[in-house]
Amino acid sequence: METRNVAGFSAPRSGAGEIEPQRVMKPLLRLLAVVAMVGVPVLLYRMGKGLGVTALGTVVPWGLWVAFYIFFIGLSAGSFLLSTTVYVFRSERLAGVGRASVGRRFEDQIVGERLAGVGRLALVQALACLATGLAFISVDLGHWERFWHVLVYPQWRSVLPWEVYLYTAYAGILLLALYFLMRCDLSRRGSEAQGSAQGFYRLLSLGFRCPDDPEAKRACDVENLRRVRLISIIGIPIALAAATDMVFAVVKARPAWFSPGFAMGSTVSALASAAALMLFVRAMVLPGPEKDRALLQTLARLTGILLIVNLFILGIELLTGFYGGVPDHLAVLRLTLFGPFWWVFWVLQLAVGAALPLLLIYGRAEGATPGRLGLAGLLVTIGLFGERLNDVIPAQAVPVFPGLDTAVSSARLTALYVPNGVEWLSSWGIVALAALLTYFVMRRLPMVEHRSYPGEE
Numbered sequence: 200m201e202t203r204n205v206a207g208f209s210a211p212r213s214g215a216g217e218i219e220p221q222r223v224m225k226p227l228l229r230l231l232a233v234v235a236m237v238g239v240p241v242l243l244y245r246m247g248k249g250l251g252v253t254a255l256g257t258v259v260p261w262g263l264w265v266a267f268y269i270f271f272i273g274l275s276a277g278s279f280l281l282s283t284t285v286y287v288f289r290s291e292r293l294a295g296v297g298r299a300s301v302g303r304r305f306e307d308q309i310v311g312e313r314l315a316g317v318g319r320l321a322l323v324q325a326l327a328c329l330a331t332g333l334a335f336i337s338v339d340l341g342h343w344e345r346f347w348h349v350l351v352y353p354q355w356r357s358v359l360p361w362e363v364y365l366y367t368a369y370a371g372i373l374l375l376a377l378y379f380l381m382r383c384d385l386s387r388r389g390s391e392a393q394g395s396a397q398g399f400y401r402l403l404s405l406g407f408r409c410p411d412d413p414e415a416k417r418a419c420d421v422e423n424l425r426r427v428r429l430i431s432i433i434g435i436p437i438a439l440a441a442a443t444d445m446v447f448a449v450v451k452a453r454p455a456w457f458s459p460g461f462a463m464g465s466t467v468s469a470l471a472s473a474a475a476l477m478l479f480v481r482a483m484v485l486p487g488p489e490k491d492r493a494l495l496q497t498l499a500r501l502t503g504i505l506l507i508v509n510l511f512i513l514g515i516e517l518l519t520g521f522y523g524g525v526p527d528h529l530a531v532l533r534l535t536l537f538g539p540f541w542w543v544f545w546v547l548q549l550a551v552g553a554a555l556p557l558l559l560i561y562g563r564a565e566g567a568t569p570g571r572l573g574l575a576g577l578l579v580t581i582g583l584f585g586e587r588l589n590d591v592i593p594a595q596a597v598p599v600f601p602g603l604d605t606a607v608s609s610a611r612l613t614a615l616y617v618p619n620g621v622e623w624l625s626s627w628g629i630v631a632l633a634a635l636l637t638y639f640v641m642r643r644l645p646m647v648e649h650r651s652y653p654g655e656e
Contacts, residue, residue: 238628256611271332276442277473282321384645454528455594471505475579482573552582
């Protein structure tokens, strides 16, 4: 029996052509391990030798690592904002509740069921991406060992200390939300486990003991969800501040950054990349049972819509930039579209990161399998990283005044920045190590709520 595609709100079809997550994950984990073993020593080499081993210079001081930094910070903020659709705005589709629960109080729907929604996954993804983004910006510091100076000796007229304190508060919000979401399940696992695993789960639950009585347990879960809702409401403006890349938006000398469209585009891009990465993880890394495939449809539609909105904002930026005719802004746009790295925009960002994923999500009438939707999510994530590269590098490659890059013949004064091997290998080492650690954590944390309460089997 033929089923309609994901845009038609039909259930995906399983079949012989479907990609099996188990067959994908084993070689992927091996690849990540190899990349980490190659990249981490290069990272340590850079930490010991300083920025002199990179291709960064005076004209382009922010390069590949800063692009990765804003990419992962955007992923983190977008993931947290997606979690608020469950815990603040109470989206039943993204919670994995399903239509059969309509009419019941939301807290009663979401507790006591084995939900494969995006709530806990979004928060874990947000925390992992935040840590990865901060790792990248730490590597970009000339004296990375002095990172704590911004906390102790802040210059309040600069945006940087404000961002650092926001990140600190944001990390605390993520940890608090995850604690209240998982503490009952962690307590239960601590009671059931033995040996070191028992100590591990009791440590994570901070000694909390969940009630054994079914009614008291249900009341405890409902109270936890209410606390998470309050925490998430507080975190929304902080996440929005992180997603808007305000460090860039206040740089007056860079017309490509100093515009309202840049902040808006950064926010939508953050949401789109977060939805896309979550789609890949839910489809390929932590696949749910057959009945949970409707969640993939919701994530795929959400990814497609956000991607289209992001393309619309990109079109507005190009239209206003070319129509306005501001010379410095025009130079950045021409460099992005037709410069030496034109393929990042046309191939990576538009073809691989937009056209192909939209075709995978909305095309082919015979239905969209989890493997196909997971591939679409991965391609969108890669394409939006290309967008971050175009956000960071071309805007600096146009000197702030003519002749800056030609006054002295020096590799450090050239406007043509190409990341070298140290930058690429260390970057992939960080990404691979972060992915492996996150996978390890996800496999050991209760990523979905328990199925039933004691005495209700």
